Each structure stands twice: as C-alpha cells, then as structure tokens.
Amino acid sequence: MNLREKLEELKERGLKEINQAQDLKSVNDIRVTLLGKKGPITEVLRGMRDLSAEERPKVGSFANAIKNELAKTIAAKVDELEVERMAKKLEAETIDVTLPGVPVKEGQPHVLMQVIDEIEKLFLGMGFQVVDGPEIEEDHYNFEMLNLPQDHPARDMQDTFYINKRLLMRTQTSPVQARTMEKHDFSKGPLKMISPGKVYRRDTDDATHSHQFHQVEGLVIDKNITMADLKGTLALVAKTIFGENREIRLRPSYFPFTEPSVEVDVSCFKCGGQGCSVCKQSGWIEVLGAGMVHPNVLTMAGIDPKVYGGFAFGLGPDRFAMLKYGVDDIREFYLNDVRFLSQFSKKG
Numbered sequence: 241m242n243l244r245e246k247l248e249e250l251k252e253r254g255l256k257e258i259n260q261a262q263d264l265k266s267v268n269d270i271r272v273t274l275l276g277k278k279g280p281i282t283e284v285l286r287g288m289r290d291l292s293a294e295e296r297p298k299v300g301s302f303a304n305a306i307k308n309e310l311a312k313t314i315a316a317k318v319d320e321l322e323v324e325r326m327a328k329k330l331e332a333e334t335i336d337v338t339l340p341g342v343p344v345k346e347g348q349p350h351v352l353m354q355v356i357d358e359i360e361k362l363f364l365g366m367g368f369q370v371v372d373g374p375e376i377e378e379d380h381y382n383f384e385m386l387n388l389p390q391d392h393p394a395r396d397m398q399d400t401f402y403i404n405k406r407l408l409m410r411t412q413t414s415p416v417q418a419r420t421m422e423k424h425d426f427s428k429g430p431l432k433m434i435s436p437g438k439v440y441r442r443d444t445d446d447a448t449h450s451h452q453f454h455q456v457e458g459l460v461i462d463k464n465i466t467m468a469d470l471k472g473t474l475a476l477v478a479k480t481i482f483g484e485n486r487e488i489r490l491r492p493s494y495f496p497f498t499e500p501s502v503e504v505d506v507s508c509f510k511c512g513g514q515g516c517s518v519c520k521q522s523g524w525i526e527v528l529g530a531g532m533v534h535p536n537v538l539t540m541a542g543i544d545p546k547v548y549g550g551f552a553f554g555l556g557p558d559r560f561a562m563l564k565y566g567v568d569d570i571r572e573f574y575l576n577d578v579r580f581l582s583q584f585s586k587k588g
C-alpha cells in the first residue's frame with residue numbers, strides 16, 4: 241500500500257469514527273489519536289523521506305488536506321454535540337410557570353396623604369402652587385417673621401423641640417408663608433400657595449394631641465383681597481373634604497400673624513347641624529384657623545401693606561381625617577398598624 245492509499249484509508253476510518261462518536265470526550269480522544277504527534281498521520285508523514293523529490297510535495301499537500309478535512313469534521317462534530325448537550329440541559333431545567341404565584345400585598349397612600357392629596361388637587365385647580373419648607377426651621381421664620389418676637393406670650397402655646405438657640409422643629413407650617421413672600425416677584429402675578437407638611441410641638445401625646453402632626457398652610461397675596469375671598473376659599477375646602485352640603489362660619493380669634501383672625505367651623509357632617517356627639521351638641525366643628533395677613537408680616541417680608549394684602553389659613557389634615565373617618569385617636573395615624581391603615585384603601 242503506498243502512502244496515498246494509507247492516508248486515504250486513515251481518512252475514511254477517521255471520518256467514520258468521528259461520525260459515530262456519541263459525546264465530546266470520544267471526539268476529543270479521536271482528535272488526539274488521529275492528529276496527535278504520535279498519531280498514524282504523523283507516522284505516515286515520516287515515511288515521506290523515502291519518496292522522490294518530485295513525489296514528496298504532492299503527498300505532503302495531500303496529507304495536509306486530509307489533516308484539515310479531519311480537523312474541520314471534528315470541529316463540526318464538537319459543535320453539533322454542544323448544541324445537543326445544551327438542548328438536553330434546557331429540557332431538563334424547564335420551569336413550570338403554571339404554578340400559582342404568591343399574592344403580593346399592595347400598599348396605598350397613608351390616609352393622611354390621601355387627605356392632603358385631595359386638598360392639593362383642589363388648590364392646584366385654583367392656580368395655587370404647592371411649596372415645601374424645612375422641618376428644622378429657624379426661630380427667625382417660625383416666629384419672628386410671623387410677628388412673634390422673642391418673649392412674645394403667644395410663643396408659649398407653641399413650645400417645641402429646640403436644636404439650638406437658633407434652630408427648632410417647626411411648630412407650624414406658617415414659616416413657609418414668610419419664606420415664600422420674601423422670594424415672590426409680584427410683577428409675575430399674585431402669590432397663591434399652599435404648603436403641606438409635618439409640624440412638631442412639645443405636647444403630651446393623648447387621643448387628640450401628638451408631638452408630631454400635619455398642617456396645610458395657605459396664603460394668597462394680591463391687590464384687593466378681602467375676607468370674602470377667604471370665606472369662599474375655605475367653604476370650598478369644607479365642601480371638598482366633608483361633603484357638598486357643608487357650610488362654614490367664622491368666629492373671631494387671635495393669631496399674631498393675622499388681623500383680623502378667625503377660627504373656622506364647619507357644619508357637622510354627622511348630624512347636619514342638629515347636635516350630636518361628634519360636634520359636642522353644637523352643630524359645628526372647629527376645623528382651622530385663618531385671617532387677613534398682618535401688615536407687620538407683609539412689611540417684614542418686604543411687601544408694601546398699603547398696596548398688597550391677603551389672607552392665610554392653617555388647617556390640620558390629622559383633624560380632618562379624624563372627623564371625616566370617625567377616628568377617635570390621633571395616635572392611630574402614627575402607629576402604622578396595617579389593620580388600621582388598610583381600612584382606608586381606595587380600592588375598598
């Protein structure tokens with residue numbers, strides 16, 4: 241048998257073995273035996289020294305072509321087996337997506353946020369801006385700019401937590417009034433804002449007092465604002481939160497930053513005004529404080545009280561929510577008991 245025939249035979253045998261191989265390991269073994277340094281092809285090539293100078297390159301290139309063909313076939317087989325192996329693996333690993341899932345408990349906005357959202361929506365619709373203010377506030381804005389200088393007796397009602405001599409946990413959202421007035425550019429139009437947020441007082445917690453609660457501040461400054469504007473706006477708030485048939489009444493009161501100041505009552509939504517336990521038999525429920533902005537407050541913020549004036553109010557969403565939903569303890573809002581909170585799910 242000459243070299244060509246030997247090579248031809250090796251090729252045939254090799255191709256057959258490769259095609260029959262069942263796994264990667266056998267293919268690899270075939271590759272090593274067939275094409276390795278000690279393999280039969282290398283062996284045959286060694287025999288080339290006995291060939292004539294004419295024959296040698298011909299047989300050489302023939303041998304190389306066979307080597308290449310075998311290598312290619314091996315590579316193709318390896319690919320084929322890899323694909324097969326992957327397919328088998330995927331098959332074995334299929335996930336049964338028909339298993340019932342674990343139900344996800346969905347949250348919802350806290351009931352106080354729901355009340356605040358309702359109020360925000362109402363005022364955004366009337367062209368007010370919603371402004372944020374710092375909860376750690378300067379004495380300057382929390383008191384002084386609101387006509388409550390050092391040692392003013394009305395400060396006593398709003399004792400709070402002091403960070404230092406200058407900084408405190410704000411006792412009211414009213415400082416946002418002063419901050420907004422200072423910045424407002426009246427050439428761009430009137431100032432109309434509300435500011436919801438947390439406030440703090442050194443109160444002993446009980447069913448109606450919490451050291452932390454919420455307020456929504458409101459402020460309108462423009463030319464020719466009257467108490468009728470104040471009353472109309474607040475009547476709308478009462479109707480939005482407590483129902484279309486609600487009415488409000490104003491009683492004289494005192495706040496250092498408004499003159500005149502009023503306490504605002506809403507007609508009892510429980511009894512409609514006849515008198516019941518909710519309204520303490522009076523037919524009215526006190527819901528917020530308000531008034532016409534004091535000239536001193538305007539002047540301190542750099543606004544001329546002879547040209548501009550306005551009204552302000554401060555309401556408590558905690559109290560609104562307690563009244564609206566018949567919650568008898570303000571502390572419920574801050575305990576985060578899901579059994580309590582889920583009662584106010586909008587989805588019912």
Ligand code: DAH
Pocket residue numbers: 411412413414457458495497498529530531532551552553554555
């Ligand atoms: N800041 C007042 C308080 O916490 C509430 C209040 C009353 C705000 C009258 C106002 C207002 O803007 O005009 O008791």
